[in-house]
Amino acid sequence: MPMPEYPTALGASTPDKITLLGQDLAEDVMGKVSFGELAFWLATQRRPTTGETRVFEAVLAALADHGFTPTAIVTRLTYLSAPDSVQGALAAGLLGGGSRFLGVTEDCGRFLHEVLRDRQLPLDVRMDGEGWDELALSVVRQEREAKRFIPGLGHHVHKDGDPRTPRLFEIAREEGHYGPHLSLFAAIGRVHPRVLGRTLPLNGAGVCGAALADLGLPMELLRGFALLARTAGLIGQLAEELRNPVANEIFLSVDLNNLSVPPEPYGGQHG
Template sequence: MRIGKQDQNFTSISTSDAHSITIRGQDLCDDLIGKIDFTDYFWLLVLGERPSATQRRMMDACLVAIAEHGLVPSVQAARMTLAAGPDAWQGAMSAGLLGMGSVVAGSSEAAAQFLQQVLDRTAADGTDVETAAIASLNDLVAAKKKVPGLGHGQHSEGDPRANVLLALSDEIGNSGRYVETLRILGKYAPEITGRPLPINVSGAIPATILDAGFPLQAVKAVPLLARAAGLSAHLYEESLRSIGFIMSNVADKGITYDGPLSSKHGG
C-alpha cells in the first residue's frame, strides 16, 4: 500500500552495475578507496561534494570532541545489551544509538534549531541578532524551558570542549553568523535566566558546522557518527572484560523499591 504522495523516485547518492560502483558521481574503487579520508567521505556522502580544508578541519574536530564521554546512559545500555547477547554487536550498537535523544548527544540538533530560530526571527521582525536573541531567551524563560546549547552540570564555568571548538573556528576563519548568535546567547542567558549558562559542546558543534556549510537537517548525524566510534571501543572492551552485569547489579542496589509490599513481605 502506498502511503503519502511521493513522485520523485530517484536517489543521487549511489548506483552500481556489473563493472563499477558510483558514489556521488565518483568511482568507489578508482577515486575514493585509499584516496579519501573518512571525514571527507562523510561530507561527500551527505552533501555530494568534498569539503574544503576549513570544512574538513571543523567537522573532524567536532567528531573528535564527542566520540567518547564515559559511561553515559547510551553506553551503559550498549554494554549491558552486549553482556546479555555477546553475539549481537549490532543489537548492542543499536541500543546505544537509540539512547541518544534530546538530553544526551541529540541535544546538538535542538541547539541547531534554536540558533536557526533566532536568525529567522531577525528576518521576520526586521531586527538585529542581539535583539532577537534576547527576545528568544525571554520566551524560553516564560515557557520555563531550557536554553539549547547552553549550560553544563559538570563544567559550570565553561565547557572546555566548546571553548576549543569555538577557538578553532575563529582560528581557521570558519566563524560566521551561527557562532556569533551562539556567543550572543551565551552573553545574555545568565542574566536573563538567573543561572550560570556557559556555552556547551552541544551548542558549539552545530554553530561551527552550520557556519561551515553543513545542512541543518543533517546535524544529528554528527553526534550519531561520532558516538558510534566511542561505542565501538566500549563494546570491544565489553567483549574482553565485561562490566555489563556489574552495572546492572549496581543499578539494582542503588534503586529503592517504594511500591506496595506483598503479604510475604509484611504488606
C-alpha cells in the same frame, strides 16, 4: 512497458565498477578521501573544502564519547545480554540519543537557525559583538518569559565551562567558518547572566550544533551527525568491555540491591 528508474547520485554498481558521488570508488575515493570528508560529501553531495572538513571532523571528535553516559551503559548492558548481536548493542546506544544526550546538537542548531530565520537575518550576516549581544539579550529574555530552556546552555558535569566549546570556536575561526549561528551562540553565553542571574556554560553538544549549522548542513540531519560520531565511541565502549568488562557489575549492583516496596497506583487512573 518501460522499467522504472530510481535516480541516485550516491552509490551505484556495474559488474566491473562501483561509483560513489560520481567518482570511481576504488580509484578516486579509497585511500584518498577521509571518512569525515566522505560523510560530509554524502550528506551535501558537494565535496567539502579543507576548512569545512576540519571543522566537521572536530565536531565528530567532540561528540564521539563522553564516558559512562546512558548511551554507553545501555550498549554495554545489551552486549552483556546478547553478545551475539553487536548491531543490537550499538543500536541500543544510538536509540538513546535524545533530548538529554546527543540530541542537544540538533536542538541547539535548530534553535539558533530559527532565531535567525524569524528575524530575517541572512546566513552571511555580519554584525559586531554589540549587535550580536543585543540580539542575544532579546532571545534570552523571550525564552525566560516563555519559561523555556535554551538548548546548549548548561552542563551537568562541566559546571565551570565545557573544554570542547572554546576549542570549537577557535577551530571555526581559524578556518573562516565562524558564522551567524556560532556568533549568536557565543553572544548568548556572554549575556545570559544579565537575564538569568547566574552563569551557565555553553556545552559542547550545543556548540557542535552551531558549528554544523554554520557549515550549511541540513537541520533535519544534525542529530544524525551526532549519532555518526557516537557510533565510533560506542564501538570503543564495546572494545573496552571485551578487555575490561564492567556491564555485569552494573547489572548486579542493581539486581542485588533492589528494594521491594508496595505497589503505588498510577495517579492518572480513575477508580
